[in-house]
Each structure stands twice: as structure tokens, then as C-alpha cells.
Amino acid sequence: MYIIGTGAISKEYAKVCHHLGIRPKVVGHRYSTCAGYKSWADAHNIEIEISDMGYESLYAIDEPCIVALPILVQYNCVKALLESGANKILCEKPIVLYSAQMKELAELADRKNAKLYAAYNRRYYETVQYLKKKKISKIWYHNGDIVNTQQPLLIQERWTIANSHLLDLLDYFGVEAEKLKANINRWILIFEIGNSIVPLSPLETLTIDNKKIQCGTMLKAGFVTMVKDFLGECKDMKTAWEQYDFIRRLECES
Numbered sequence: 001m002y003i004i005g006t007g008a009i010s011k012e013y014a015k016v017c018h019h020l021g022i023r024p025k026v027v028g029h030r031y032s033t034c035a036g037y038k039s040w041a042d043a044h045n046i047e048i049e050i051s052d053m054g055y056e057s058l059y060a061i062d063e064p065c066i067v068a069l070p071i072l073v074q075y076n077c078v079k080a081l082l083e084s085g086a087n088k089i090l091c092e093k094p095i096v097l098y099s100a101q102m103k104e105l106a107e108l109a110d111r112k113n114a115k116l117y118a119a120y121n122r123r124y125y126e127t128v129q130y131l132k133k134k135k136i137s138k139i140w141y142h143n144g145d146i147v148n149t150q151q152p153l154l155i156q157e158r159w160t161i162a163n164s165h166l167l168d169l170l171d172y173f174g175v176e177a178e179k180l181k182a183n184i185n186r187w188i189l190i191f192e193i194g195n196s197i198v199p200l201s202p203l204e205t206l207t208i209d210n211k212k213i214q215c216g217t218m219l220k221a222g223f224v225t226m227v228k229d230f231l232g233e234c235k236d237m238k239t240a241w242e243q244y245d246f247i248r249r250l251e252c253e254s
Contacts, residue, residue: 001231002027002086004055004077005068006037009092012220013066016227018046019219024066026050027058059084064231066119067091071155071162075101078116079108087114090230090237093168094118097158099248106240116240120168123236124222124229125215127206128169131191131198134208136175140190141166142182161250168238171246 003013006028017024026048028034034052041048051057055077065086067077075096081089082105089109095118096102109116122128143166147159155162166187170177182188191198198208203221206213215221229236238246 001025001063002058002061002065003068004065004081006030006033007068007070009068011037011040012223013068013227014041014046014048015044015219016223017048018044019224020227020231023047023049025063027055028052029054055080058086061086064088064090066227066230071097072152075105078105082108082112082114082116085112087112088230089114089116090119090227091116092119094161094164094247095240095243096247097155097161099244099251102240102244102247106244109240115234117230117234117237118168118240118243119226120165120172120238121220121222121226122165122169122202123172123238124225127200127213127215128172128222129225130206130208130213131193131200132173134191134193136173136191136193138192139170139173139175139177140180141170141177142180142184142188143167144182144184144186144188146185158254160254161247164246164250167250168246171238171242172236 001017001022001024003010003024003026006026014024014026026037028037029052031052034050038050061081061084065081067074067089069077074091078089078091105116145163147156149156169189186202189200200206203215
């Protein structure tokens with residue numbers, strides 16, 4: 001399996017690969033960055049192959065690919081991978097910032113008979129998976145995530161799309177949702193399940209059915225289950241066309 005990128009999220013995927021007994025091929029652009037990545041992997045006893053030749057050097061790709069790059073360069077990368085024969089790609093959310101770009105990638109994937117998915121790991125929290133099996137009648141939500149002013153201005157301007165974890169969860173549950181007014185700097189979901197009201201916050205324990213459920217304590221929450229799904233049936237993955245519809249809807253609402 002290929003991991004494109006050498007940043008912090010790429011390392012999380014490398015940890016998952018190690019846990020699953022997979023020796024990934026990591027692809028970066030700079031010798032110094034790749035050397036640092038290899039030193040990190042060696043220090044953590046994580047076996048990898050690594051190249052500093054960039055994704056542009058890949059051809060006749062016959063293995064799954066995970067793209068973990070800055071948002072603004074993911075469009076060119078995914079397009080190049082599809083053109084080079086990759087037939088199964090998991091790309092960090094939201095893949096791109098514009099519906100027109102997303103549509104182009106979805107159409108290209110179709111022409112290449114390839115599968116492209118958006119990596120929304122919070123779908124795979126143990127808490128979320130537990131709630132998904134419940135009969136939810138309504139959801140209230142508050143999206144308290146603050147715009148990251150350290151990001152490029154273009155990403156700040158489209159922050160609702162760039163940081164769309166919460167809104168994706170609403171899509172995933174697929175039930176009526178009502179926006180809350182709250183003065184807290186984090187997202188929160190409140191579920192109506194039968195006669196019970198159940199709150200869910202990021203990385204917090206869920207208390208329901210007289211039990212406590214962790215969001216996920218193994219590695220980065222949701223990543224192991226997400227990668228397993230990607231390599232397997234992809235039953236909870238967000239497809240390229242679903243992501244296109246999602247981004248287009250957010251553009252219309254903004």
C-alpha cells in the first residue's frame with residue numbers, strides 16, 4: 001500500500017499499517033523530510049519503504065493508495081494517481097475545496113474504473129458506530145470549531161468544507177437535524193433515542209444503555225477501523241460522488 005505524504009497524518013497511517021502487519025510505501029518530495037520520516041519510523045520499529053521522488057514518479061500503480069497531503073495539493077495528486085492506474089484511493093477529507101474539482105475527480109475515477117473515497121475517520125469512532133445501530137429520531141448539533149487562522153487564506157474562507165467532520169456525521173446518520181445555539185468552541189451532537197437524550201462530543205466517552213463506550217483508544221481514533229474498511233468492503237466509506245454532492249450542498253448553503 002502507498003501512503004502519499006510525510007506529515008503528521010501520514011505517520012498515523014503508518015502506525016495503522018504497522019498494527020495491521022502492512023509494510024507501506026511512503027512517498028514524499030524532499031530528501032530531508034523523507035530522511036526524518038525514516039528516522040521516526042525506525043525509532044518506533046515501524047517498517048516502511050520510502051521514496052523522495054514524489055507521486056509524479058509513480059506509474060502502473062497496482063496497490064491501494066492513501067493520500068495525506070495538504071488540501072490545496074490533493075487535487076493534482078489524486079488526478080495523477082488515477083491517471084497512473086491507481087484503482088483504489090483513500091484521500092484525506094475533504095479531498096478538495098470545490099465541487100467542480102470533486103466532480104472532475106469523480107468522473108475520472110469512473111472512466112478509469114477506480115474507487116475514490118474521502119477519509120472521514122469520525123464515522124469510525126466506536127461511539128459513532130454504536131449510535132449508528134440505534135433508532136435515532138432526531139439530532140441537534142452545534143459546530144463550534146473555530147477557523148484555524150494558521151491555515152492559508154483560501155482554506156480559512158472555505159473552512160466549513162475544509163473542516164467538515166461534523167457535517168459529514170450528520171450525513172452519515174441521515175436523520176433530521178436541528179442546529180443549536182451554544183457558546184462552546186467544539187462540536188457537539190445530541191441524539192433523541194426513544195425516551196432518552198444522548199450527547200456526543202469529540203473524543204469523549206459515550207454513556208448509553210447503562211454502559212460507557214470510548215470513542216476509540218487504539219492509535220488515532222477511528223483510523224484502524226477506517227483503513228480496514230477501505231481495504232475491505234468500504235461499506236461506511238464516503239464515495240467520490242457522495243463527496244461531490246456534499247461539497248456542492250455546502251457551497252450552496254454558504
